[in-house]
Amino acid sequence: MSIVAQMRTQLKDSMKARDAVRTNFLRYWIAQLTTGSGEEVADEQAIKKMRAMLKEARGGQTSFSPEEVALIEEWVPPTLDRSQIGLELAPVADQIKAAPKDGQAMGIAMKSLAGKPVEADDVKAVIAELRG
Known part of the structure; x- marks a missing residue:
């Protein structure tokens, strides 16, 4: 199952749980990782994009909250130390x-x-x- 498909599944659960932060996070990333024609980007590209945003967020260059940064970390595989x-x-x-x-x-x-x-x-x- 692709990352976007997994996000769509989790979106339903977060909406039922009324978890606004997770719901908004998932909606944002589903939109970011879906092309204008409705196709999902490849998982490799999705991870690359999320990793870049995570790097910016850790550097304080984005407006992501600490909770949102933690959610991004859940989706991005850890890098080698x-x-x-x-x-x-x-x-x-x-x-x-x-x-x-x-x-x-x-x-x-x-x-x-x-x-x-x-x-x-x-x-x-x-x-x-x-x-x-």
């Missing part, structure tokens, strides 16, 4: 260290981490530690 990123980058650590520029090192790291849920800032921090 710095120690897990370090373990994932261990096979390419020598290539990262040998890269002449930080941007090239980041490119090597991101190729190695493709498809894994990571925050770019965490990857940058791990690369900085590796490059010393």
